[in-house]
Amino acid sequence: MTPFHLAFPVRDLDETRAFYGEVLGCRIGRSSDSWVDFDLYGHQMSAHLRPNAAAAQRDGAVDGIAVPIPHFGAVLLMDEWEKLAARLEARQDIDWLERPMVRFKGQPGEQATLFIRDPSGNALEFKGFRSLEQVFAH
Template sequence: MRDMNNVFHLAIPARDLDEAYTFYVEKLGCKLARRYADRITLDFFGDQVVCHLSQDYDQEPKMYPRHFGVTFRDRTQFDNLYKLAKQREIPFFHDMSLRFEGLIEEHLTFFLIDPSNNLLEFKYYHDERMMY
């Protein structure tokens, strides 16, 4: 089992680091940890996302199978992020929807898209036991 003192790490392509900085830090509210000529390292909701400068990114992104994000335990935090995304006009790939309605795994979800076509999914399960 993961010790919560440890941090999950994900590396993603970024076509332009200034665009990535604007999206993740200025709009989404992530904390910049480090910046180098070829990458930026971010505190992404308590985990580490590294945006590596690359021209090898999805030209036509699809939700499945490749995306990443956060599953919230707290509905208020989920709602606040959704409101922030709307207020700051962060681009949505797919607006909020309800998945698996009426089933135990019912959850709310929305997808954002960053300037390099990386898809970010944010979820909230009505039954916390379904998070995994």
């Protein structure tokens, strides 16, 4: 699989470096005084300084759960997802939108998921699958 690239707005680069680098464990790449790159599970995420950017709103619904739109994140194998979920749950400073849960239980595409916000209000979803063949199952 080739890496995906996403550029997204943030209000403060220092708090963004701390969140993505320390909380999520992303390797920090190139940067300037107005942007910074992160390695999010092999994908290039570019945080661009935009102090007045709006936060994601909870206005979508999937499997009966309100989800924030827009959001981004990563699809992980279940063991890696479980490690991330446990690391986030152990922290007191996580802005949870939806705590870890399983959706579509017993159905094709069954997945574990969680939603959090970064310090700028960007919504992130992390999904866990037992097999990557289930990502597009229907």
